Amino acid sequence: MRARxxxxxxxxxxxxxxxxLYLPLVxxxxxxxxxxxxxxxxxxxxxxxxxxxxxxxxPVIPAPGQLFTGIYNxxxxxxxxxxxxxxxxWTGAETLVGLAxxxxxxxxxxxxxxxxxxxxxxxxxxxxxxxxxPIIALAPMLVVLLGQYGVxxxxxxxxxxxxxxxxxxxxxxxxxxxxxxSLTLDLMKTYRATTFQTxxxxxxxxxxxxxFTAFRISTAAALIGxxxxxxxxxxxxxxxxxxxxxxxxxxxxxxxxxxxxxAALGILLVACVGWVERLVTPWRR
Amino acid sequence: MATLGSSLAxxxxxxxxxxxxxxxxALAAGQAFLLLFVLLWWERTDIAAPAWQLGLYxxxxxxxxxxxxxxxxxxxxxxxxxxxxxxxxFTMILTLLAAxxxxxxxxxxxxxxxxxxxxxxxxxxxxxxLLQDTFQTFVMEAVIGFLIGVGVALPVSLLIxxxxxxQRGMMPYAAAFSSIPIPALAPVFVHMFGLDWQSKxxxxxxxxxxxxxxNVVRGLLEIDPxxxxxxxxxxxxxxxxxxxxxxxNALPFFFNALKLxxxxxxxxxxxxxxxxxxxxxxxxxxxxxxxxxxFDIVWAAIIVASTLGIAWFGLVAWLERRFTAWHVSLRE
Numbered sequence: 001m002r003a004r005x006x007x008x009x010x011x012x013x014x015x016x017x018x019x020x021l022y023l024p025l026v027x028x029x030x031x032x033x034x035x036x037x038x039x040x041x042x043x044x045x046x047x048x049x050x051x052x053x054x055x056x057x058x059p060v061i062p063a064p065g066q067l068f069t070g071i072y073n074x075x076x077x078x079x080x081x082x083x084x085x086x087x088x089x090w091t092g093a094e095t096l097v098g099l100a101x102x103x104x105x106x107x108x109x110x111x112x113x114x115x116x117x118x119x120x121x122x123x124x125x126x127x128x129x130x131x132x133x134p135i136i137a138l139a140p141m142l143v144v145l146l147g148q149y150g151v152x153x154x155x156x157x158x159x160x161x162x163x164x165x166x167x168x169x170x171x172x173x174x175x176x177x178x179x180x181x182s183l184t185l186d187l188m189k190t191y192r193a194t195t196f197q198t199x200x201x202x203x204x205x206x207x208x209x210x211x212f213t214a215f216r217i218s219t220a221a222a223l224i225g226x227x228x229x230x231x232x233x234x235x236x237x238x239x240x241x242x243x244x245x246x247x248x249x250x251x252x253x254x255x256x257x258x259x260x261x262x263a264a265l266g267i268l269l270v271a272c273v274g275w276v277e278r279l280v281t282p283w284r285r
Numbered sequence: 286m287a288t289l290g291s292s293l294a295x296x297x298x299x300x301x302x303x304x305x306x307x308x309x310x311a312l313a314a315g316q317a318f319l320l321l322f323v324l325l326w327w328e329r330t331d332i333a334a335p336a337w338q339l340g341l342y343x344x345x346x347x348x349x350x351x352x353x354x355x356x357x358x359x360x361x362x363x364x365x366x367x368x369x370x371x372x373x374x375f376t377m378i379l380t381l382l383a384a385x386x387x388x389x390x391x392x393x394x395x396x397x398x399x400x401x402x403x404x405x406x407x408x409x410x411x412x413x414x415l416l417q418d419t420f421q422t423f424v425m426e427a428v429i430g431f432l433i434g435v436g437v438a439l440p441v442s443l444l445i446x447x448x449x450x451x452q453r454g455m456m457p458y459a460a461a462f463s464s465i466p467i468p469a470l471a472p473v474f475v476h477m478f479g480l481d482w483q484s485k486x487x488x489x490x491x492x493x494x495x496x497x498x499x500n501v502v503r504g505l506l507e508i509d510p511x512x513x514x515x516x517x518x519x520x521x522x523x524x525x526x527x528x529x530x531x532x533x534n535a536l537p538f539f540f541n542a543l544k545l546x547x548x549x550x551x552x553x554x555x556x557x558x559x560x561x562x563x564x565x566x567x568x569x570x571x572x573x574x575x576x577x578x579x580f581d582i583v584w585a586a587i588i589v590a591s592t593l594g595i596a597w598f599g600l601v602a603w604l605e606r607r608f609t610a611w612h613v614s615l616r617e
Contacts, residue, residue: 010454029477060477118356122372132544132598133591134551137568140559140575141583148397220464227468228556232575240468247472247560255472262469267461 022064027053029060062253070253071260081237084261091239092265094154094226096272098161099215102169102222105162110173110207130167138163139225140232147233157229157238164225165218172214176207205281212277219269227262239265308354312375315348319382323402326389333390341390345383352379399581408585414570415589422567423593425482426554430489431546437490438497445498446505446531456502463495467553471560485557485566492553493546500542504535537612540605547597551590 030053038052046052054063062070074084081087109127112119139160146156180202188198230240239262246254303309322341326333333341356372381401388400395403408415445451471488478484508531516526558568567586574582 007453007457010450011457014451014454014458116353116357117360118353118372121356121360121369122352122376125370125373126376129595132548133594134548134555136552137555137571137587137590140572141580144575144578145397145580220466224466224468224552224556227466228559231468231559232572243468243472243560247475250476252473252476255476259465259469259473263461263465266464266466270464 019064022061026059026061026063030054030056030063033058033060058250058252060252062256066253067256067260070257074254074257074261082242084239084242084258087237087239087242088261088265090154090237091157091223091226091230092269094157094229094238095161095219095223095269097154097158098163098222098226099165099169099219099273101158101162102165102218103173103211103215106166106169106173109170110177113170113174114177114203127167127170131171135164135167136221136224136228139228143229143232156233157226157235157240160229161222161225165215165222168214168218168221169211172210172217173207176210177203179210180206208281209277212273212281215273215277216270219273220266223262223266223269304355304358308351308358311347311351312355312379313351315344315346315351316379316382318344319348319379319386322386323382323389326386329389330392332392338387338390341383341386345379345387348379348383352376395581396578397580399584403581404584404588407581408588411582411585415567415585418565418567418570418586419589419593421482421562421565422485422554422558422590423551426485426557426566427489427550427597429482430486430553431493431550433486434490434493434550435497435543435546438494439501441494442498442501442505446502452502452506456499459495459499463492463499467492467549467556468559471553471557475557475561480561480563484561485554488557489550489553492549496545496549497539497542500538501535504538505531508534533611536609537605540601540609543601544598544605547601548594551594551597555590 027050031050034050034052034056037056046055053059054065059066077083109123113124142160142163143156146152146159151159177199184202185198188202193201227238227240227243230238231244235241239258243255243258243262246258319341322333322337322344352372352375355375359368359372385400385402388398399407445455467488470491471484474487474491475484478487512530512534513526516530521529554566555568555571558566559572562569567590570586571583574580574586
């Protein structure tokens with residue numbers, strides 16, 4: 001169910017309904033706060049708690065106008081180190097490098113799993129179990145640890161993104177390398193293809209769709225990893241740095257804008273992965 | 286001939302009832318050496334001599350070699366689930382033993398990488414604090430948020446599945462919303478619902494909500510048209526079609542979302558606590574202790590969170606087997 005032309009009408013109606021529901025929500029959430037502020041005699045250039053609910057400095061839910069101003073303030077100038085674009089770029093780059101790293105290491109593991117039953121018996125249960133574990137909890141420690149060994153800058157963030165993406169990628173690749181049916185493999189045998197040739201010409205291409213399915217699942221997770229890694233150390237850029245700064249300064253509008261920006265980055269990254277997939281596997285679709 | 290010979294030899298050994306003796310011996314000897322070193326160095330605080338270090342690497346290699354031979358033998362012979370799990374169990378034991386021995390041999394400070402036994406000791410010593418953290422994170426945040434998220438998602442997905450307009454209008458948004466990274470969601474909710482468990486439960490509920498909606502709607506709609514035709518030929522009413530065809534069809538999708546949801550719920554609760562908590566919770570503990578190099582507590586908290594995560598996942602998987610035993614993927 002993607003954004004197709006036929007969906008645009010209903011999507012617009014739903015969006016309009018959401019906006020209409022949002023306004024009363026702003027009033028309900030902010031009204032008591034505005035009332036209290038007025039009772040305390042705060043100086044605000046608005047009349048009555050209803051109007052002030054839309055211009056609180058620290059609203060529970062920011063009003064649409066505040067959100068737009070916030071987006072405008074944080075989006076521009078494009079190359080400012082305290083604006084979103086350059087920070088989102090770094091976080092996105094870390095995530096993508098992490099995914100590439102995960103593909104590399106995951107590939108080695110997947111080959112091991114496919115070639116050796118002994119390796120599979122010894123390691124696979126732990127890889128599967130690790131999928132149900134909140135491995136993100138390791139991120140704060142890993143960043144500090146990597147920092148101790150001199151790994152700093154964007155690299156530790158990419159490593160943690162890779163670490164989180166690694167497990168789904170490994171399992172997806174192993175599944176993909178096993179996916180060619182016995183008919184195809186028999187055909188390769190009649191061609192007198194070597195194991196390596198079969199691997200290169202049959203198993204590897206067959207595993208690509210599985211790899212990209214795994215990527216699409218793990219992109220969101222890798223992005224979480226990169227953001228948490230940025231938060232956990234002294235960082236000079238990245239959405240994670242902006243998030244922790246904003247949360248500490250409790251700039252409510254800022255956290256909302258960052259939420260929207262991170263969501264946009266997540267969607268963009270998944271789209272990027274899809275784009276690479278179409279590039280690498282042109283025979284599908 | 287060679288393969289025939291080895292396979293014959295394999296069968297005779299299997300009839301003899303045991304795995305290759307050399308493999309078992311290598312595994313046992315390697316692990317015994319590692320264990321011996323750990324016991325020798327239990328109280329010592331000096332860095333082991335290079336000969337010892339070399340011995341440890343060799344012992345690890347020998348044990349790993351024995352393990353791989355043993356695993357290869359088990360893989361080729363029929364064995365019960367317990368025996369088939371043995372290689373994995375030994376992998377874990379060997380990894381922990383080697384880590385313990387090497388960390389002690391190089392005297393890596395506990396503030397950097399604690400040894401497994403140090404972690405277990407702290408796990409026991411700090412059990413009161415960790416129990417309190419676990420209650421906050423698991424029961425109050427993850428489980429309550431999970432139940433709220435699933436509870437709201439089910440009626441919403443029924444509604445969406447009934448209306449073509451809502452499908453076209455809402456499902457693209459659901460996909461977009463599920464790609465919001467949790468750490469970006471957390472600060473907003475922490476401000477809205479306060480520092481206590483409510484904000485984290487809200488984060489968990491939202492992260493669990495979208496996968497459940499997406500999957501259940503798919504499950505209700507992606508149904509074999511022949512099945513619907515069959516139901517119609519039985520003159521089944523809409524209600525009957527829904528209860529007897531669509532709901533069973535959606536169950537495997539639903540359980541998949543639930544399994545995904547257990548992991549997301551643990552992540553949501555832990556990550557949510559990174560952005561503000563009331564001084565308890567596993568995520569809070571991890572963040573605070575990682576900042577001041579208390580990695581033994583961090584590891585202990587991770588062990589607790591992982592165990593709970595696996596147990597919860599196992600519970601949902603068990604429910605899945607119980608309720609969808611008829612499904613292709615679970616049939617023998």
